Amino acid sequence: MNRNKKIIRNLAVSFIAFTCTTLLVGLTMILIVEKTLFSATFLNKAAHQSDYYSELTKQINTQIQDFGLGSGIPAEVLKDSVSSQQVQKDFEQYTTQAYYGNTLTIEKEPFLTQIKAPVMAYAKDQKQSLTAESEVAISNFAERSYEAYSDFIKLPFLPTLGQKIQLFASNLTLFKVVLGSSFVLLLMLIIYLLHWWWHRLIRHLSFVFGGGGLMLIIIPALILASGMIDRISITSKPLYQLLTTYLTNSLMAFIVVGGAFLMASALSAIFSQIRRKFS
Incomplete structure (x- = not known):
């Protein structure tokens, strides 16, 4: 092969490898977002x-x-009106429905009974007779407690987010198929062009994984290092802790996967040198 053909081949392979890197990053980003930000379980x-x-x-x-x-x-009398287990159960039911764009109404009657029970027991202990007026007052108190409980359980932004996720989710499969198929086809093209030089093929695979790893790591790492997430303005301490943990874990997923790609890149580079030495 003359010099000009070698240059053209090397440029073509380098361009294809860069395109593979871009496709790999795009596919990986979709998968990570799908498993983190688009997941009630996460x-x-x-x-x-x-x-x-x-x-x-x-x-x-x-x-x-x-x-x-x-x-x-x-x-x-009301210090243990609701338990952490009850809050967890209702919150997880709510998030699961919200991520599908649905609304969840927390069961009302069992909650009202739960709130009224200690008040009734307290009145009985104090030997107080319950008049029609006092029963109405207790019912009103239980209703207010239920409304407050529902407001605490429900995250106001989640149903809207769930609806947007469902609209976008219908296109996710198509995106994954297109990106995945394109990546595989270009990878096969690299293999075809370099199948006589295995050490070069493995070296270009190292470039693909290395470039992908760096792309996945750099921006999330900069966001975490800047403290941007910690500066989110939310007055509720539990909600602040939840959202900062949620977003931080999502960014960490990018960094972990990027780190795995860099490790694969390093191993490929080492294997490439070994192949070259014995070829």
């Missing part, structure tokens, strides 16, 4: 990690106690 894991359920339970019980104090009910 959000619920972030809730566990950020201790969201216990912190939210404290806020809910404090709010119900405040309502009770306004109605003459001692705070001690």
